[in-house]
Amino acid sequence: MGDSSFWHPFAAMGAVRGAEFVLTRGEDVWVWDDAGTRYLDATASLWCVNVGHGRREIADAVHAQMLELATYQTFGDVTNEPVRALTDRLAALAPMPDTKIFLGSGGGDAIDTAAKIAREYFVRTGEPERTVLISRTNAYHGTHGFGTSLGGIPPNRLAAPFVPDVVQVAHDDADALDAEIRRIGPEKVAMFIAEPVIGAGGVIPPEPGYLERAAAVCAQHGVMFVADSVICGFGRLGSWFGVERFGLQPDMIVFAKGVTSGYVPLGGLVVSARVAAPFWDEPGTAAFRHGATYAGHPTACAAALANLDIIDREDLLDRAVKLEDELHAALGTLTDHPLVAEVRGGTGVLGAVELDPERLAADPSIVARVAMAARTRGVLVRPMLGALAVSPPLTVQTEHLDLLVDAVRVGLDAAAAR
Ligand SMILES: Cc1ncc(COP(=O)(O)O)c(C=O)c1O
Structure with a gap:
């Protein structure tokens, strides 16, 4: 993909230019890129697509x-x-x-x-x-x-x-x-x-x-x-x-x-x-x-x-109350991973997987690499200082949370192996 004039927010443009990630379509918890690849939007864009994408x-x-x-x-x-x-x-x-x-x-x-x-x-x-x-x-x-x-x-x-x-x-x-x-x-x-x-x-x-x-x-x-x-x-x-x-x-x-x-x-x-x-x-x-x-x-x-x-x-407020425990439990299964220092959340449908500070100090790029590996597995999570943030649409289902956790674990494994 060629250069574009768009200056991205919160982006190191020297690295982003010519390597943008182009999204073209969204439907419920999914978004698609310009190559037609589907991703689970585990961050609801930036904590905001509460009802999911593509609502006619x-x-x-x-x-x-x-x-x-x-x-x-x-x-x-x-x-x-x-x-x-x-x-x-x-x-x-x-x-x-x-x-x-x-x-x-x-x-x-x-x-x-x-x-x-x-x-x-x-x-x-x-x-x-x-x-x-x-x-x-x-x-x-x-x-x-x-x-x-x-x-x-x-x-x-x-x-x-x-x-x-x-x-x-x-x-x-x-x-x-x-x-x-x-x-x-x-x-x-x-x-x-x-x-x-x-x-x-x-x-x-x-x-x-x-x-x-x-x-x-x-x-x-x-x-x-x-x-x-x-x-x-x-x-x-x-x-x-x-x-x-x-x-x-x-x-x-x-x-x-x-x-x-x-x-x-x-x-x-x-x-x-x-x-x-x-x-x-x-x-x-x-x-x-x-x-x-x-x-x-x-x-x-x-x-x-x-x-x-x-x-x-769709009673999404009540749905969120039930989802918060489910999301927290799902992310909690990652705490046994050697790269994970802590999983935070449990109050609302948002969570963070904090990586081990010693590993981070040795290699600050680890968070971005885990997020990129999860993306390669079809899941979008957000690198945020030393943690990966998740905040899916409130329409997310159990099988999506399983996919999320699997993709993050694969990303963690890949980063740990390096
Ligand atoms: C708690 C909080 N306040 C304010 C803002 C700023 O909102 P905006 O990005 O729409 O200017 C954000 C954005 O993420 C936020 O998370």
């Missing part, structure tokens, strides 16, 4: 909407039917009462929006000195400005200097969060953000009670608690917003990915009634001067509505 219903909804009103901006008083239907539906599904929904095109811009709403909320409520944003080690919040600064994966943080007033705490220690807020001074802290299950930072489920305690610490200090459910929402953790199983009622929930199962770019924020109030409740309040051309894009919203219909009709 979503394509039809997009087609129908495009013929009606393909696109229009929503600044000021302008709106459209799909965005009204989608935001009412999301607000009704949210675990907090009377929420408002802000929309954009993906997770990264929703993260930036959350940070700006948090800071502006405190300006509007008379605490403008609350500017500090707290995130966690191993966090991934996208690659926009705020998200890069909030991220806790060291190699992603090379583009310094960052947004000011962003600090990090250990991802598993609510006491450290409490201590950090006290050290900074609660009157200076605007928000704390956490993924319910850390995704790109290694698939790290929370310690029992951690999220509940972190939320309580935030409440105690008047700090906003923001859940980044970009991966965890829309079934990945067996619920709509990935926070329900922990009994959380965050001040804001960031979502993207599974809201359309990735068919069309869409992301946004669920904003609690309290946080929305200073922007909504008085006729004379100033506009929040933030938002993108594609906020409330009618075609993206039509895709989301069709996707939610599928999740509802």
Whole structure:
């Protein structure tokens, strides 16, 4: 395959150029490349194709909407039917009462929006000195400005200097969060953000009670608690917003990915009634001067509505609850492999197979080689620092999990033999 002008995200282009992997088609848990070879999509693209590929219903909804009103901006008083239907539906599904929904095109811009709403909320409520944003080690919040600064994966943080007033705490220690807020001074802290299950930072489920305690610490200090459910929402953790199983009622929930199962770019924020109030409740309040051309894009919203219909009709939330144990057990069979240090997961339909750190130190290319060997066996898994990540569509069947584990084991054997 010849060179292309496409600069891939998160790619070493010197190696990728001329050696791209071209996908042409998708159907349920499968995708095909340009040579007609079929692969199990064990990562649901990037943790997002929750309903599986090739759903005609979503394509039809997009087609129908495009013929009606393909696109229009929503600044000021302008709106459209799909965005009204989608935001009412999301607000009704949210675990907090009377929420408002802000929309954009993906997770990264929703993260930036959350940070700006948090800071502006405190300006509007008379605490403008609350500017500090707290995130966690191993966090991934996208690659926009705020998200890069909030991220806790060291190699992603090379583009310094960052947004000011962003600090990090250990991802598993609510006491450290409490201590950090006290050290900074609660009157200076605007928000704390956490993924319910850390995704790109290694698939790290929370310690029992951690999220509940972190939320309580935030409440105690008047700090906003923001859940980044970009991966965890829309079934990945067996619920709509990935926070329900922990009994959380965050001040804001960031979502993207599974809201359309990735068919069309869409992301946004669920904003609690309290946080929305200073922007909504008085006729004379100033506009929040933030938002993108594609906020409330009618075609993206039509895709989301069709996707939610599928999740509802096929009970994919309940299915995910059952799948999480099955996936964890399947991946757990790999722990006996000498190259495997640990298998993480068990909270939601996502997992990671962490390779032995000594072997990795000796040969950092091992993860990519195992993933490539699995691909040769017809299974797509994602190399992620020292681990292989999996997050299949929520329609995955037991036989697919068997295929996944077999292919990873073959890849591990090949890497171990070298
Ligand atoms: C937890 C989390 N937040 C935010 C993002 C950024 O979303 P996007 O890639 O749509 O900008 C991601 C992307 O993987 C994510 O996993």
